[in-house]
Amino acid sequence: MLDLAEDFGTPLFVYDEDHIRAQCRETVAEFGEGAVYATKAFLCTAMARLAHEEGMRLDVATGGELAVAVAAGVPPNRLVLHGNNKSTDELETAIRIGVGRIVVDNFDEIERIERIHRRGLPVPTVLIRVTPGVEAHTHQFVRTGGDDSKFGFTVSTGAADRAIRQVAASPAMRLVGLHAHIGSQVFSLDAFEEAATVVAGFAARYELPELSLGGGLGVAYVEGEGAPTIGEWASALRSALSSQDLHLSVEPGRSIVAAAAITLYTVGAIKDIPGIRTYVAVDGGMSDNPRPVLYGSGYETFLPRAVDSIRPRAIRVVGKHCESGDVLVSEGWVPSDLHVGDILSTPVTGAYGHSMGSNYNKILRPAVVFCRSGEARLVVRRERYADLLATDTGVTGPAVS
Numbered sequence: 001m002l003d004l005a006e007d008f009g010t011p012l013f014v015y016d017e018d019h020i021r022a023q024c025r026e027t028v029a030e031f032g033e034g035a036v037y038a039t040k041a042f043l044c045t046a047m048a049r050l051a052h053e054e055g056m057r058l059d060v061a062t063g064g065e066l067a068v069a070v071a072a073g074v075p076p077n078r079l080v081l082h083g084n085n086k087s088t089d090e091l092e093t094a095i096r097i098g099v100g101r102i103v104v105d106n107f108d109e110i111e112r113i114e115r116i117h118r119r120g121l122p123v124p125t126v127l128i129r130v131t132p133g134v135e136a137h138t139h140q141f142v143r144t145g146g147d148d149s150k151f152g153f154t155v156s157t158g159a160a161d162r163a164i165r166q167v168a169a170s171p172a173m174r175l176v177g178l179h180a181h182i183g184s185q186v187f188s189l190d191a192f193e194e195a196a197t198v199v200a201g202f203a204a205r206y207e208l209p210e211l212s213l214g215g216g217l218g219v220a221y222v223e224g225e226g227a228p229t230i231g232e233w234a235s236a237l238r239s240a241l242s243s244q245d246l247h248l249s250v251e252p253g254r255s256i257v258a259a260a261a262i263t264l265y266t267v268g269a270i271k272d273i274p275g276i277r278t279y280v281a282v283d284g285g286m287s288d289n290p291r292p293v294l295y296g297s298g299y300e301t302f303l304p305r306a307v308d309s310i311r312p313r314a315i316r317v318v319g320k321h322c323e324s325g326d327v328l329v330s331e332g333w334v335p336s337d338l339h340v341g342d343i344l345s346t347p348v349t350g351a352y353g354h355s356m357g358s359n360y361n362k363i364l365r366p367a368v369v370f371c372r373s374g375e376a377r378l379v380v381r382r383e384r385y386a387d388l389l390a391t392d393t394g395v396t397g398p399a400v401s
């Protein structure tokens with residue numbers, strides 16, 4: 001890790017490629033063609049190519065994610081298009097290139113697809129996203145299965161029934177199944193089983209052969225947490241669906257990549273306030289990991305130079321943004337001899353760090369490296385100041401390199 005920090009700079013996302021491949025292979029072994037990687041967790045061309053090589057289909061939710069997957073060489077028929085507000089351009093592109101499935105989310109989208117069909121484009125194969133009324137025990141911002149959700153057609157109000165009848169009767173779409181997703185970072189297998197039972201029973205009324213139960217499988221971020229394995233998740237879903245002959249698919253993202261990566265930072269300042277706390281400022285922050293700010297997510301801290309050392313010193317790891325809320329780790333622990341210039345690491349940062357990153361305060365997005373068999377390869381280069389000005393039409397002079 002210290003060599004990588006020196007070679008590529010910090011902040012730096014470091015991924016264990018073998019870990020990602022192992023998670024992909026386990027998912028494919030359990031779900032076969034029903035294994036779909038949720039690219040919103042982490043996406044670049046190298047990641048899209050890797051997931052495809054390991055036999056997974058890919059779930060994309062925007063035109064941008066679609067473009068990256070296609071640029072990586074993933075055949076369009078291996079893609080599933082999501083989104084609660086797909087534009088006409090996004091839908092038209094997906095239909096024209098032949099994505100494998102479109103997950104229809106609302107009545108306005110049905111109308112858009114029918115207008116596109118009247119222009120002579122092919123008929124897409126679709127799933128209908130339903131909201132099953134199952135509340136997952138997770139943060140309110142990542143709950144999506146309850147009735148009060150921006151996603152999907154609500155079962156309890158009759159909207160799902162109306163949508164199924166309308167799409168089934170439409171010449172513009174080929175309806176093959178239902179989709180449901182109860183939330184993200186879910187640890188309870190009971191919630192997944194309940195959603196599977198509810199949605200499968202609903203699908204049976206219409207004799208639809210396909211059922212996608214989305215993703216949401218949680219991962220452990222801090223000491224003391226535990227999460228089901230992909231195999232345990234698969235067993236729970238199969239148990240819930242044992243009496244029905246359905247083609248099941250799932251869309252894990254976090255559980256594929258989260259634990260595969262750590263982020264490396266350089267310590268720039270240490271501020272000790274006696275009787276209150278010690279602040280440790282690093283060269284990244286909420287721009288490369290907004291999860292603590294958004295969800296209050298917890299992370300561990302360690303020093304790569306002293307992995308096995310005891311960690312008696314309590315710290316709060318903060319970033320370099322002009323925000324008091326720019327906190328990466330509220331309660332971290334490090335060795336007593338932490339000093340300015342140290343490389344500090346936060347593990348389990350492979351999901352929703354880089355993908356949710358920003359240029360707030362015009363901070364440059366970090367580089368990403370994949371490591372395998374003792375070799376590191378750069379898959380996303382660090383941004384340069386010129387990148388910040390690339391879309392700025394007011395540039396009149398030479399940019400700082």
